[in-house]
Amino acid sequence: MSRELKLAANELPRGQSSDEEASRHERVLHELRRDLTAKMVEMAKKGETHEAPGVMEVDVSFFLDPELFAREHKKLFRETPLLACLSTDIAEPGSFQIFEDVGVPMVVMRGKDGQVRAFLNVCPHRGARVIREDSGQASRFTCRFHGWTFDTTGEAIGVPNEPQFCGAIEDRKHLVPCPAEERHGLVFVQATPNSTMDLDAHLGEFGEQLEALGLHRATRILGDEVHSAANWKYTLDTYFENYHLPSLHRDTFAKVFAHNLCLLETWGPHQRFTFPQASIHDWMNKPESEWDVDSLPAQHFLFPNSVITLGSVSRSGSLVSIHRIFPEAVDKLTMKVTMYAPHGVKSADHRAEIEASFHAIMAAVRDEDYSVTGEAQWGLSALPPGSRFPVGRQEIGTQNFHRNVTAALDTQPAMAQAAS
Numbered sequence: 123m124s125r126e127l128k129l130a131a132n133e134l135p136r137g138q139s140s141d142e143e144a145s146r147h148e149r150v151l152h153e154l155r156r157d158l159t160a161k162m163v164e165m166a167k168k169g170e171t172h173e174a175p176g177v178m179e180v181d182v183s184f185f186l187d188p189e190l191f192a193r194e195h196k197k198l199f200r201e202t203p204l205l206a207c208l209s210t211d212i213a214e215p216g217s218f219q220i221f222e223d224v225g226v227p228m229v230v231m232r233g234k235d236g237q238v239r240a241f242l243n244v245c246p247h248r249g250a251r252v253i254r255e256d257s258g259q260a261s262r263f264t265c266r267f268h269g270w271t272f273d274t275t276g277e278a279i280g281v282p283n284e285p286q287f288c289g290a291i292e293d294r295k296h297l298v299p300c301p302a303e304e305r306h307g308l309v310f311v312q313a314t315p316n317s318t319m320d321l322d323a324h325l326g327e328f329g330e331q332l333e334a335l336g337l338h339r340a341t342r343i344l345g346d347e348v349h350s351a352a353n354w355k356y357t358l359d360t361y362f363e364n365y366h367l368p369s370l371h372r373d374t375f376a377k378v379f380a381h382n383l384c385l386l387e388t389w390g391p392h393q394r395f396t397f398p399q400a401s402i403h404d405w406m407n408k409p410e411s412e413w414d415v416d417s418l419p420a421q422h423f424l425f426p427n428s429v430i431t432l433g434s435v436s437r438s439g440s441l442v443s444i445h446r447i448f449p450e451a452v453d454k455l456t457m458k459v460t461m462y463a464p465h466g467v468k469s470a471d472h473r474a475e476i477e478a479s480f481h482a483i484m485a486a487v488r489d490e491d492y493s494v495t496g497e498a499q500w501g502l503s504a505l506p507p508g509s510r511f512p513v514g515r516q517e518i519g520t521q522n523f524h525r526n527v528t529a530a531l532d533t534q535p536a537m538a539q540a541a542s
Contacts, residue, residue: 144465147336155415172386173515182509185353191452198426199224203310203324205428217259223448226313233274240302240311241276246294307337328389340462344480348457352495354449362519364397374486391425391526395519439472
């Protein structure tokens, strides 16, 4: 984070009004986009872009091997902190949201004390599901099987005919906890019951970048999901390179964004991949005051599976879209997308613009990105064993993602770096 951005982030005291808080974060986002734009304008002047030192050769088994997938799912989706929702999604005491996306039945909720907790959504009596709604708000939750009732701390506060258990259930009168914590307006969970989660270690210095997004007051506008017969890593690859824009998105995003200029910044396994508007080359000969910096998108990747993109629908309002990819098998996934107004909805026009943007993005995602990756997965499975394909120097974000997955698993990479 630049010195100017840090100053903007701290120029107003905490505990300020909602309007002051929104104004403060808008200035932070403006400074973030200004910094990123200045870097890319300078790169455009020099005819440069961020590139990898060489070509990465990737074995097709990286996307096909079921044993590798099993290790990925255990390490990255059961033993790593995952983004479950935003703090504002469960803002009130008793509010809850189901989280079952990695094959573990969980519920995330906010207690009367304001603390966020997560539990297995499993009654300790006979294993039935306790909460059957996807989201909501309540002060107590009753299992429909035998009527055991639990409060927002997971403790049983009602057991029908309890004397009939002869005191043998005292150690089971609570839901099984899973790690859950809040940071930067985001709620994280770890899908291993009774485990520990070192969230600060996982986020590292990337937390400063998440804080700058100001998601503590975000308002949810819309959500949807996409199902695809593709490998989760192959699908995420499309988020980390703009090389495909002129071809795959020639009638959509290619009309708006540059495909030959990108900026990659990394914080441990996390990264920010930014590519500017196609008009950036016109800005090279303009003073900074004339740059349309508030329209610059900034894509933050929260390892291993969440893409948080700061966007803009007009000069008067921003948006944040969150794409979370959850693998179900080596060749099957669900992508959940939600779109927010980061500082609340400013007007009816602002909401209408965000909704229009959401539907346009979802159309392109379904008909272009997720369509081609689903087709490609079938093609990959038909190739002879040992086949490799190149990930070019211009696909630097994809290369970085592949290396981080391999490093997290501490396994022999199914890839090799070729000379430039």
